[in-house]
Amino acid sequence: MDMKKKYRAEKRMKFLVSVKNRWQLFLFLLIPVAYILIFNYYPMFGVQIAFKDFSSSKGIWGSPWVGLKHFKVFFKSFQFTRVLRNTVMISLYSLASGFPLAIIFALLINSVRSLKYKKLVQTVTYLPHFISTVVIVGMLIQVLNPVNGLYGSVYSLLNQGNLPKDILGKPSAFIHLYVWSGTWQGLGWSTIIYIAVLSSVDPQLHESAQIDGANRFQRVIHIDFPVLIPTASIMLILNSGRIMSVGFEKVYLMQNNLNLIYSEVLSTYIYKVGMTAGERNFSYSSAIGLFNSIINCILLVLVNGISGRLKSDGTSLW
């Protein structure tokens, strides 16, 4: 016991000495810490309105506590299952399409021999990332318009002037349009990190594999791919922390009354009840938002734990 105490005191002493020796660095640290405290921790005080009946005239502190009332209303509400199902579906689908494709695409780009061609492909695939969501959805709607869009014009040209069916009005088409347009937009961007990792592969490995008679495909599978796995699992962990937070703008912009059954997600529902309904209901919105964050947090911890346990040298965030 005594030893332990002594050890701790020694450790603290060491820490203080290191602070003293490198106090300039700690001073620098103050700035990001202050930033995080002010912009990330301080606003969390507002979360309490999820447990209150917030009224703007009474303010955050003055509003009366109501416990879990808003959570109960949400769990019992008609929209609960639908919103939850859609959110999870869209996220998982996006993850399932975007995540493996990014890795495959990075491996493909890495195997291209011509440097010029490689750079060109990279630049072209990065570009959509910089187009704003509003514009992307605008393009999507314009192109798919059955009367005056590209899709409609081509279809009616090939079918003696007959107009096609409206794809955007087809509820089941929503999720595919959403996910694949997102994948198209983000694919190039998400390969950046993998390409960076691939560039660190020791060329000697490739050379010796070539001497041993491995073809290009075998080299990709046995040399490049294993190098990517730690990065890929970190990316997977980070992405799973976002499973419940489907981007708001794009879903909202693509919504219409017909596809609402598949397109209402947590963030759009929060916006609708919180901001646009006749009676704005901030407390209810906050409660749903808090619920969302908690699930995200749990998922993150869960996937991180699994990933850390799968292999002895498994990757983990902390």
Added chain:
Amino acid sequence: MKSRKLKLLALILSLMMIFSILSACTTGKTDDEADLTKKTEATGDTSEDALSNMTGRGVLPIVESPVTLTIGHSRLPTITDWDDNHFTHWLEEKTGLNFEFELWSSAEVVQKIQLLIASDSVLPDIIFNSLNKKDVDTYGMDGYFLPVDDYIEKYGYHLEIEAAKVGDAYDILTGGGSFYQWLLDISKAPDGKSYVYGHLHQDPTTSYARQWYINQKWLDTLGLDKPKTTDEFYNVLKAFKNNDPNQNGKPDEIPLVGSPTGWYTQVEIAVLSAFTYIPFPVRSMILNEKDEVDAFFIKEEYKEGLRYLNTLCKEDLLSPLSFTQDNAQLKAMLDIPAEQDTLVGVFGGHPTVVLTAGNEKIMEYEALPPLTGPDGVCWSQYVVPVPRFDTFITKYCKTPEIAFRFLDFLKSEEASMTGRFGREGTDWWYVEDGNSLIKDLGFEGFYDIKLGALTNTNIVWGNQNGVFLPSRIMGGRVSGVDENEAVQHATNIHYGGFLTRYGKTPKIATSLDLRLTFEESDEIKEIEATINSYVEEARSRFIVGELDLDRDWDKYLKDLQSMGLERYLQIYQDCYSRTK
């Protein structure tokens, strides 16, 4: 050396901590203090001196020696200088008052006021155009804004006179009673006092803005008459679809189309009105035979209307795009160059919103009057006007009587016209024996405005500040003839169509009459939001056939019940019995 620096750092850090704790303490204290001051501070009436300075009821100027009122307002892009503004000068000259302005960024004006109140800062005497009625009432009942009931009784003058001139244009709201009394009634907060002096700004045509237009050229080409009933309408659409009315040999006609998000472009509502009455905004309720509040969206007639629309959709007469496209895409279909083939037979929306003003394509269209359904129903949606309850006197006003007299003067015709259109004689002028565009409703045309006058800056205070502009004034502009034939045609069919819809409304309980208490509105808000969005969603899905009317209707009713429809109707019924 180093240890001294360390001490300094420690000192700074500890000071910071102490300050943050202290500041937390002080905020707690000011809250208590604010409560105290609120209780002790009586809502001060004007002193005797100031009262004797004031002239009699309705007399101008309002004060003999100048009194200054501070006015809180959001900044407007069209006004470069509030002090040197035509309306400011005009009001100062007429009333003898001086104005000082406190201007807030328009995007955050509501938060600004809430912050000022929360921090117990002094507010301007009068605040324009900001909070919604519920907020005003809440703050009013907390004592931050002054009740005006006594002042209305003692000093009210102009609003009563102007309200008496509106004729029977608002009978549907007032039930035929006095418009003035009705306006005062709906201004009241749940505690029975009024913290606002209600006013109104309404173009008459917006009360029946659910409009649609039919391609007369196509009708002529096919030798058909304008449809009067839903059956005739079906036949006309069928002919539009199959008989190639645009004569280009291609089956590219779209017989009926609208948009879910445009300005009154939802054609399905116009069709449904031949089956049952659809109130708008959704907070208004229909009444059944027993004079009880009822929901239109559970009625058999509504179901039959959906069935009819579903038939139209199945046979490709009603374009399913009407439920997905936005206004820009509807416009892209209609607003095409004259040499291109016309695609649309019937469209919903304002002729100069879904087409660019002056586009010659509009010459092909005529207004389509409301249809009569199989049971002889022929309604048109009445758009309940929204009186503005956003101008109020705060408790910091030293001369509330004078402030009230000023607000009352704003309701007079001359102040309203000057406040809306600008300089008399230059921007607008009185005309004798004019014909107004709504003369059929009994309103004379009595003025004309210079086109583009409203784009002038620094002439008015925005376009609806506490002034009273009922349909008599907004519709009282004399009808001129526009040089551009297409623009003139658009005006003609717009007003012509309005007159065919005017008055086709049953007795309803409007959203203005159904005034919920705060408790009721707290209880209902989640139910109401869920029900309304579900009904709208289900309507579109029933029409396009995603949901089957025979198979899914019972489930639809059951879902509505599980969302709390019964309680929803009960709350509104209580509310209706109370205000009846």
